[in-house]
Amino acid sequence: MTTHTPQHDGTSLGLSGVALADGVGAAFTSRSGGVSAAPFDSLNLGGAVGDDPEAVRENRARVETALGLPPGRTVWMRQVHGADVRVVDDVPAGTPEVDALVTTVPGLALAVLVADCAPVLLADPVARVVGAAHSGRPGTAAGVVPALVRSMVERGADPSRIRAAIGPAVCGECYEVPEAMRDEVAAVVPAARATTRAGTPALDIRAGIAAQLAGEGVTDVRTDPRCTLETPGLFSYRRDGRTGRFAGYVWLAGDAG
Known part of the structure; x- marks a missing residue:
């Protein structure tokens, strides 16, 4: 595959920066500004969806450049829809099979991949600890975001200082599920219970996550309103x-030490 690599800024890549906290960088990508061919066009960052690996590497490099991140200093996950959290102080040799990451190392970026599930970014700017979680239906029911908050607290974070950003995800008016599935999730996360525009059973994952954060004492929460299915x-x-x-x-x- 032949590509060219001009300098890209956040606008050309369609990045959405998040003002999470002073001294903390946070952003959500879109699907524009990359080199992947259909059906992955064009800024696909997922390495396990069948896309050309060279295209994925190029796309990831473009995002690092646009965000001002050190090349190759992003930690990715092999997301398994669970609630395990991994604390990292460097880029691991292999891709950890977890759904949440925590670090206290400046310049080490944490990344979460999604295409309907909710990406959740957390930061305590005082304790200097950040976290990222992949929270879809199974992960939300399993409590991956509360587990992430607790892991951050173990490293000095205070829930009252933690600031959260819940990224784009399929909305409660679109995420239709069987009634039994809705009941199963709502039994552990009541705020996730929803109804589609057509009046059928649904789940609002982002509402559920916000309630879970509140339950852990995290109240500074901003939510990207975009629905992935409708955008x-x-x-x-x-x-x-x-x-x-x-x-x-x-x-x-800051730079990693």
Whole structure:
């Protein structure tokens, strides 16, 4: 595959910066500004969806450049829809099979891949600890975000200081599920219970996550209102089936020591 690599800024890549906290960088990507061919066009960052690995590497490098991140200093996950958290102080040799990451190392970015599930970014700017979680239906029911908050607290974070950003995800008016599935999730996360515009059973994952954060004492929460299924500029598995992944990034500003 032949590509060219001009300098890219956040606008050309369609990045959405998040003002999470002083000394903390955070952003959500879109699907524009990359080199992947259809159906992954064009800024696919997922390495396990069938896209050309060279295209994925190029796309990831473009995002690092646009965000001002050190090349190759982003930690990715092999997301398994669970609630395990990994604390990292460097880029691991292999991709950890977890759904949440925590670091206290400046310049080390944490990334979460999504295409309908919710990307969740957390930061305590005083304790200098950040975290990222992949929270879809199974992960939300399993409590991956509360587990992430607790892991951050173990490293000095205070829930009253933690600031959270819940990124684009399929909305409660679109995420239709069988009634039994809705009841199963709502039994552990009542705030996730929803109804579609057509009046059928649904789940509002972002509302559920916000309630989980509040339950852990995290009240400074901002939510990106975009629904992935309704937004052509974002990847959506429920809409398109075979498709790419966009990402949420969070990192502590400064150079790694």
